[in-house]
Structure formats: C-alpha cells, structure tokens
Amino acid sequence: MLASATRKILVIGGSRGIGAAIVARFAAEGDDVSFTWAGSQTAAEAVAARTGAHAIRSDASDRDATIALLREIGPLDVLVYNSALLLPGDPLTLEPDAVDHLIDVNIRGPYFASVEAARQMSEGGRIILIGSVHGDRMPFEGLTAYGMSKSALQGLARGLARDFGARDITVNVVQPGPTNTDMNPHDGPLMQAMHDEMALKRHGTAEDVAHLVVYLAGPHASGITGAMHTIDGGFGV
Template identity: 70%
Template sequence: MDFVDKRVLVVGGSRGIGAAIVALFADSGARVSFTYSGSREAAQNLAAKTGATAVQTDAADRDAMMATVREAGPLDIMIFNAGVLVAGDPLTLDPDAVDHLIDVNVRAPYHASVEAARAMKEGGRIIVIGSVNGDRMPFPGLAAYALSKSALQGMARGLARDFGPRGITINIVQPGPTDTDMNPADGELAEQMHSVMAIKRHGTAQDVAHLTAYLAGPHASGITGAMHTIDGGFGA
C-alpha cells in the first residue's frame, strides 16, 4: 500500500490496534501523527520507532481533542481508535464512569470526524474503530459499552450523507476479540469468547490495521456509511 505524503492522524495510537495502524501507515510513506492520553512511554517509543509525531490529548476533553484534529490538518485520513471499556452490573456501575465511556466512545469520534471534515481534502477518509459488540452482545455486564459501539453505526450512516458530496467516506471497522493489552489472547475471559466464535482464536492488531488501510486506500472510494466486521465469526 502506498500512502506516500498522505497526512494521517490516528486518535488513540500509542498501543494495541492504534499502534499497529500508526506503524502500517508510517511504513507506507504517510506523514503520521497520533494522540495518546496516559501511555507516554509507549507513545514515545512508537514515535521513535516509526517517525510519527505523538501528541498528548485526552479524547474526553472535547475542546482539546478538536484542537488537536484541527492543528493536524488538512488531513487526508483520520482514524479514530480511542476507546474505553466499563464492565459490570448496570445497577451498581458508577454513573460517572459510564458518562466518561460515552464521552470517549461516542461524543469524541463524532466531534473528531466533523472537525476533520472541515478542512479535509476532496476524497478524504474517516475511519472509526468500533466493535462487533455494536451488533452482538452475548455476555452480561457490557450494556454501556455495546450502546456506545452501536451509536457509531448511526453516526457513520448520517455523516456519509453529509460528507458524500465532497467524496469523503466514513466507515466503521468492528473488531471482535483482538489480542491487545485490553483483551489479551491468554486472558481469563478468552475461552468464554472463543466459545461463540467460528474461528476460535483472538485476531491480531495487524489484521485490523490492514483492513483500515484498505478502507483508506484508492480502491475503497465507493465504500461509505458501512460497518466492516473482523471478528472470527463472533457475530455469525
């Protein structure tokens, strides 16, 4: 894949799927910047390894996050990967924790997408990393998380209409269980997740990154407002 001189911003890029995306686009010739919140050492190491630019930004801080997107532009590609997980009995979960989840998982990708589109070049690409849990939630305790990932689907369909006249596409990538710090392949819940999958293993961050790169490339110019699931059959 050739992204030479394309200007790319990855919101939430220091670890896991985000880091794989940063590395892939940097290796493909793009000028990449990425945000991080608390993982300073991981961000610095990734920046040194890839030549990308790391910018500390809390995705829950709307104004700061929008300013980071604006200052990184005009962008060719914006990928929103930041996300948080809150799990537990909804009757006992801290409401502030749920609101923080909604701030990062719903409000932030909406505002980042809109801000990126303001100065985005004709034919630009916006990609948001969602989750197969936007389609299917077979386990208790994750209602708020599933709510946030389902919300992205409506956002993408609506913004696809709004940005389509400029040739700007917006798509949601929906990973299933993926081997990251948040959801390790050898974690205590891995067997439970594998039990409902057709391919009974975690996916890799690199697989998700390559799907993202395809959607950002020239052959995906007619794909927009769509959900792209990569989940080993978790939702089958």
Template identity: 65%
Template sequence: MTDFKGKAVLVIGGSRGIGAAIVRRFAGDGADVTFTYAGSKEAADTLASEIGAKAVKSDAGNRNDTIATVKAAGALDVLVVNAGTLVMGDPLETNPDAVDRMIDINVRAPYHAAVEAARQMNDGGRIIIIGSVNGDRMPFAGGAAYALTKSAVQGMARGLARDFGPRNITVNVIQPGPIDTDMNPADGPMKDTMHGFMALKRHGRPEEIAGLAAYLAGPEGGFMTGALHTIDGGMAA
C-alpha cells in the same frame, strides 16, 4: 501494501494495541502520521521515534482537547479514531461517572473529531472509526453501556457518510471482535468464553485490523461509505 506517500494521517489513540498497529501500518506505507496518546507517554515516545511519526498528548474524553488536536493537524487525508474505553459490570452497580466518561470517549470523541476533520479535510478523504462487534451483538451480561456506545457509532457513521458524500469523503466503521491487546489478551480469563462464540477459535491480531484500515483508506476502498466492516472471527455469524 498501499502507497500513502504524501498523505497526512491522524490516528486518535495510537500509542498501544490496535492504534499502534494502525500507526505502524500507515507509516510503513509512507504516510505522514500523527497520533495521540493520553496516559502512555513512554509507549508513545518509543513508537514515534521508531517510525518517525509525531506523538501528541490529547484527552479523547475532553471535547475541546479533541477538537483542538484535529484542527492543529491541518488538512488531513485520513482520520482514524481508535481511542476507546471499556466499562463492564452490573448496570445497577456501575459508577455512572465511569459510564459517562466512556460515552465521552467512545461516542462524542469520534463525532467531534470527524466533524472537525471534515472542515479542512482534502476532498476524497477517509474517516475511519474503530467500533466493535458488540455494536451488533452483546452475547453476555454486563455490557449494556459499552454496547450502547458502539451502536451509537454505527448511526453516526451512516449519517456523516451522507453529510460528507458530496465531497467524496467516506466514513466507515471497523468492528473488531476479540483482538490480542493489553485490554483483551489472547490468554486472558475470558478467552474460552469468547472463543466459544466464534467460528475461528482465536483472538485476532492488531495488524489484521490495521490491514483493513489501510484498505478502506486506499484507492480500492473509495466506494465504501456509511458501512460497518466486521472483522471478528465469526463471532457475530
């Protein structure tokens, strides 16, 4: 466990799945945690009351909402941007509005959140973006737009690492493979297909992603920046 006592942490998208595991990990390690939610108010309220965190409603697809939320959080030590959405399907038939909404949430939100956080972030702060192994590899049809968003995050993190490096603020991307969540359950219909690409024939656990986030935010992760940290059971091996 890492000691985050006295540290201010904001998790964008923290009410369910990977985000909730990250919120629980930082709170359990002593941090003062605020997290956002969009549509899962009941889940957010339950999580906040269980661990003593603060839940804030904020739409990651709305730039002004995202910026205002980060600004209101004050001088952060750690920002984790986990909010994301998935649009899959034949690009010739996919609703372009749905694709643009995904770009807003998966690309624009991390960028604007990171920039706003850096304005008042404590020197030596940590910015962590939850990306996807699909930024490196899209092994099946129908995922072009999703892969686009996750590849964009890679370039963004490398660039912001240079911009914020003089203040010892690190910027890293965690790239999960299949993780057992509501969006991608371990017993879902794509299980066998996904496991077929993997060295470890199982879904990951949200707590495993949270552990990596805590490591990157802790003292031993201070020399890593502009890097892509893949945790995918060997899917991209």
C-alpha cells in the same frame, strides 16, 4: 486520493494495541502520521521511535481539546478514531460519572473529531471509526454501556456518509472481535468464553485490523462508505 501521494494521517488513540498497529501500518506506507496518547508516555514514545510518527498528548474525552488539536494540525487526508473505554459491570451499580466518561470518549469524541476533521479535509478524504462487534451482538452480561457506544458509531458513520458524500469523503466503521492486545490477551481468563462464540477459535491480531483500516483509506475503497466492516473470527455469525 492518490496511492502514490504522501497522505497526512491522524490516529486518535495510537499508543497501544490496535491503535499502535494502525500507526505502524500507515507509517510503513510512507504516510505522514501523527497519533494521540493520554495514558502512557512510555508506550507513546516507543511507538514514535519505532515508526517515525509524531506523538501528541491529548485527552479524547475533552471535546474542546480535540477540536483545538484538529484545527492546529490542519487539513487531513485520513482520520482514524480509535480511542475507547471499556466499562464492564452491572448497569444498576456502575458509577454515573464513569458512564458519562465512557460516552465522552466513545461517542462524543468520534462525533466531534469527525466533524472537525471534515471542515478542512480535502475531497476524497477518509474517516474511519474503530468500533466493535459488540455494536452488533452482545452475548455477555455487563457490557451494556460499551455496546451502546459501539452501536452509536454505526449511526454516526451512516449519517456522516450522507452528509459528506458530496465532497467524496467516505466514513466507515471497522468492528474487531476478540483481538490479541494487552487489554484482551489471547490467553487471558476470558479466552474460552470468547472462543466458544467464534467460528475461528482464536483471537485476531491487531495487524490484521490495521491492514483493513489501511485498505479502507486507500484508492480501491473509494466506493465504500457508511458501512460496517467486521473482523471478528465469526464471533457475530
């Protein structure tokens, strides 16, 4: 993959938080960036206006819609799957349909998106999945379904790295810890509990995560695949 070439990028889940930062970082690199959104048209339009990226409404939980979108967009240089649901609660009382919905977005979504993207992806392409440090460590109650889904991304990346390696397509997982976004603000009610578990007593930034993603998509990361890249302020040490 040439550093100077304009790359075609799709970020699934790019209208807010870490996803929006990833879109902005790729756009700043001069890439041709598209991103999907499902919940907030206002937020998506703001990201598109600020970055020049193309906003596409698409439901990451809908397998057929995701496959159709990737076929319509055509060959990609980079796919970033960022969409995810957080479903806290006692597993004995969580609604089964809500758990199924989480599985659709957090596990089935990245599987089918990655496979479909790889059908047309050029040699040297990149697939990057946004996971979580909770794929490695779970110090809190009530996050079983979420942790399960993020651990699943690890197996997905390792398997696809083998399956696509002959085509020089790399597959990696970025695993953020507590990150300052609308969903997890640095001054939120769980701040102290999170910081107590961290070596660096502060939330990370979405921009730091985005820079790691862009590095993994670049030429100097061509030998990195099937790996977990944790950026968590020492939450998992």
